Amino acid sequence: xxxxxxxxxxxxxxxxxxxxxxxxxxxxxxxxxxxxxxxxxxxxxxxxxxxxxxxxxxxxxxxxxxxxxxxxxxxxxxxxxxxxxxxxxxxxxxxxxxxxxxxxxxxxxxxxxxxxxxxxxxxxxxxxxxxxxxxxxxxx
Numbered sequence: 001x002x003x004x005x006x007x008x009x010x011x012x013x014x015x016x017x018x019x020x021x022x023x024x025x026x027x028x029x030x031x032x033x034x035x036x037x038x039x040x041x042x043x044x045x046x047x048x049x050x051x052x053x054x055x056x057x058x059x060x061x062x063x064x065x066x067x068x069x070x071x072x073x074x075x076x077x078x079x080x081x082x083x084x085x086x087x088x089x090x091x092x093x094x095x096x097x098x099x100x101x102x103x104x105x106x107x108x109x110x111x112x113x114x115x116x117x118x119x120x121x122x123x124x125x126x127x128x129x130x131x132x133x134x135x136x137x138x139x140x
Contacts (some may be wrong), residue, residue: 015076041055042057043055071108074099074103074106078100078110078118081095081096083122083124085124
């Protein structure tokens with residue numbers, strides 16, 4: 001591992017770091033630019049690679065409390081999920097998929113079987129016969 005300027009340790013070799021840096025545009029690396037990239041603004045005062053990593057990780061994922069709050073909010077949204085009266089199946093599926101993908105990105109995985117059952121329970125009564133056939137055929 002290579003050392004940082006302040007004696008900390010980097011998780012990559014100097015040559016791989018240089019290759020990564022040289023592949024970036026010079027404007028993105030211009031720290032004197034008045035319009036610095038957000039990540040550069042966040043880490044410009046950091047004194048070690050560890051502090052840079054923690055700052056970027058918190059900015060990207062949020063703190064543990066924020067992450068748990070997001071999970072709680074999305075879980076509630078999942079539990080209360082219903083198909084809207086004027087909504088197409090495609091639109092309903094898109095909304096549902098967004099919730100599931102957000103939960104997944106936060107580490108919350110819901111089994112496929114549970115997801116299918118949830119979708120079947122939120123369909124309108126006009127779909128009842130199709131729901132019954134699917135439920136019986138798949139033994140849900």
